[in-house]
Amino acid sequence: MAKFDAEAKAGLSLIAPPFLYALGILAIPLLTILAYSFLTDGYLEIIRDFTWANYAEVLTDPIVLVVMMRSLIVAAAVTALTVGLAFPVAYYVSFVVRPERKAMWLFLITIPFWTSYLIRVFLWKVILGYNGVVNSSLTGLGIIDEPLTFILYNVNSIVITLAHAYAPFAILPIFVALEKIDRSLLEAGRDLGESRAMTFWRVTLPLAMPGVLAAVLIVFIPTIGDYVTPEVIGGGKIPMIANMIQVQMLALDNRPLGSALAVMAMVVVAVISAVFLFLNRRFLKVRQ
Amino acid sequence: MSIHSKGRGLQVYSVLYLLFLYAPILLLPIFAFNSGTIIAFPLQGFTTDWFVQMWGNATLRRALTNSLTIAFSASVLATCLGVFAARASTRFKFPGRGGMMAFIMLPMVLPEIIVAMSLLVVLLGMGVQLSLLTVILGHALICMPYAIAILSTAFSSLDRSLEEAAYDLGESKWGAFRLVTLPLVMPGIISSLLISFTISLDEFIIAFFLAGNEPTLPTYIFSQLRFPRSIPVIMALGTVLVLLSIVLLAIGEYFRRRGNARIGGSPTGGLL
Numbered sequence: 001m002a003k004f005d006a007e008a009k010a011g012l013s014l015i016a017p018p019f020l021y022a023l024g025i026l027a028i029p030l031l032t033i034l035a036y037s038f039l040t041d042g043y044l045e046i047i048r049d050f051t052w053a054n055y056a057e058v059l060t061d062p063i064v065l066v067v068m069m070r071s072l073i074v075a076a077a078v079t080a081l082t083v084g085l086a087f088p089v090a091y092y093v094s095f096v097v098r099p100e101r102k103a104m105w106l107f108l109i110t111i112p113f114w115t116s117y118l119i120r121v122f123l124w125k126v127i128l129g130y131n132g133v134v135n136s137s138l139t140g141l142g143i144i145d146e147p148l149t150f151i152l153y154n155v156n157s158i159v160i161t162l163a164h165a166y167a168p169f170a171i172l173p174i175f176v177a178l179e180k181i182d183r184s185l186l187e188a189g190r191d192l193g194e195s196r197a198m199t200f201w202r203v204t205l206p207l208a209m210p211g212v213l214a215a216v217l218i219v220f221i222p223t224i225g226d227y228v229t230p231e232v233i234g235g236g237k238i239p240m241i242a243n244m245i246q247v248q249m250l251a252l253d254n255r256p257l258g259s260a261l262a263v264m265a266m267v268v269v270a271v272i273s274a275v276f277l278f279l280n281r282r283f284l285k286v287r288q
Numbered sequence: 289m290s291i292h293s294k295g296r297g298l299q300v301y302s303v304l305y306l307l308f309l310y311a312p313i314l315l316l317p318i319f320a321f322n323s324g325t326i327i328a329f330p331l332q333g334f335t336t337d338w339f340v341q342m343w344g345n346a347t348l349r350r351a352l353t354n355s356l357t358i359a360f361s362a363s364v365l366a367t368c369l370g371v372f373a374a375r376a377s378t379r380f381k382f383p384g385r386g387g388m389m390a391f392i393m394l395p396m397v398l399p400e401i402i403v404a405m406s407l408l409v410v411l412l413g414m415g416v417q418l419s420l421l422t423v424i425l426g427h428a429l430i431c432m433p434y435a436i437a438i439l440s441t442a443f444s445s446l447d448r449s450l451e452e453a454a455y456d457l458g459e460s461k462w463g464a465f466r467l468v469t470l471p472l473v474m475p476g477i478i479s480s481l482l483i484s485f486t487i488s489l490d491e492f493i494i495a496f497f498l499a500g501n502e503p504t505l506p507t508y509i510f511s512q513l514r515f516p517r518s519i520p521v522i523m524a525l526g527t528v529l530v531l532l533s534i535v536l537l538a539i540g541e542y543f544r545r546r547g548n549a550r551i552g553g554s555p556t557g558g559l560l
Contacts, residue, residue, distance in 0.1 A: 008382040012384075014376035029403075088298055088301055088305075092298040092302045096295040103541075108306060109306070116505075116526055117492060117506075118506050119525075126315065127312065164311075167309055225400070228492060228493070245401060245405060246401065250497075262402055
């Protein structure tokens with residue numbers, strides 16, 4: 001018991017600096033936002049009266065609803081697209097690529113992620129734009145007469161840009177889950193007379209699900225709060241929830257309302273994530 | 289036979305996917321050396337003017353100096369804090385470990401706009417002048433989870449008996465840490481510094497809201513994206529940044545693998 005106390009003490013004193021730092025720079029600001037969301041906005045100051053009015057306004061304003069729904073739809077589409085496209089790549093690197101070349105593949109996949117996010121977003125605008133690479137190539141080749149409009153500075157181009165930005169976040173967790181699968185289980189499935197497709201469906205996929213679930217959350221949560229892509233691609237005309245929070249906080253200087261928006265966004269994301277994990281709980285029990 | 293055909297289909301798909309990932313980056317140098325001022329095809333002619341203009345730009349230099357200052361300070365701070373957390377979580381059992389670690393790792397999934405806005409509200413409320421320092425505080429917070437992820441791998445694969453041998457041979461706790469543990473996790477520390485540096489160098493949201501009037505590279509780039517005339521110079525800058533990131537990452541990867549080799553680990557695994 002004394003040893004346990006000594007170990008706990010050593011561990012706690014080691015964890016203290018990073019934990020206190022996160023407490024000061026993250027927890028206190030988050031709690032401040034939470035407190036602000038219940039206060040009233042005065043003209044130049046915040047009035048310290050407890051109120052639910054900000055939440056009432058956030059929940060009933062049709063514009064907030066439109067922007068929140070847009071953020072959710074974009075995030076859901078990006079997540080489905082990213083994870084769907086990433087799975088075969090993760091599968092290829094884990095099951096087909098020779099072990100000594102796996103590190104190189106992962107390195108190649110991660111490099112684009114580390115290059116300037118803003119410039120990448122801007123380049124997607126260039127690629128998908130009216131006179132962009134896609135449209136000028138297709139019209140040049142005579143395949144289309146008019147530029148494609150469904151990829152022009154709209155929600156679709158936001159989705160494509162974000163699907164590109166979050167690709168490594170989807171590939172890596174799925175790859176890690178696939179790597180952990182005991183290969184003899186697959187052989188057992190085959191030996192017992194399952195077809196290759198059924199072995200994949202009944203053995204590989206369920207075992208890979210923890211990685212897929214991690215990928216879904218890692219892509220979905222930050223995407224819903226993306227600020228740069230709607231700003232650059234949509235030119236501020238198709239805001240998502242992050243842009244709206246920023247406008248309330250700074251441009252309109254209504255911090256209580258902005259805080260209520262931020263808290264609502266966090267609650268929505270947390271609830272969706274929790275429901276998603278609950279619905280998929282059977283896959284999390286699979287391992288060990 | 290069927291194994292090979294299945295593998296080939298996946299391979300073609302994966303190569304196409306890589307092309308999708310690299311598409312924007314491959315366009316960068318094309319437009320950086322294109323003499324036309326409009327970023328579109330067909331290309332005009334070859335020029336290095338944009339790189340010359342980039343070099344002569346005073347605001348850009350200021351942004352670069354600021355970004356390097358921030359990235360250096362934030363990566364050192366994040367890595368120092370990360371060493372404590374990684375050591376604590378891999379070596380000791382204590383009450384609340386899971387919860388505290390989860391909270392420290394939270395910025396990895398929290399949208400940056402939330403981190404930036406809440407920190408901004410507190411700083412403004414306290415009357416703190418926005419400066420490079422406030423950006424460093426924010427960047428260290430978001431780099432810390434990545435530092436911990438890398439450092440935990442380094443610390444968890446340490447053989448504890450090496451430290452115990454050092455105690456048995458009369459070293460103090462600090463002496464054993466400095467002489468035995470630290471050299472063994474050094475590749476992880478360097479890798480963590482490089483990754484944190486790269487993240488901070490490219491971070492936009494926190495820099496945009498917490499830097500006050502000081503430009504950083506990403507906020508400078510953002511301010512220039514509105515002006516079509518400035519875009520070619522930004523393409524040149526982007527080309528240089530891509531090369532710089534690749535060099536930094538290759539060095540980081542080299543140290544990570546050397547660290548793995550030293551402790552007998554496998555060479556696989558990504559930068560995350």
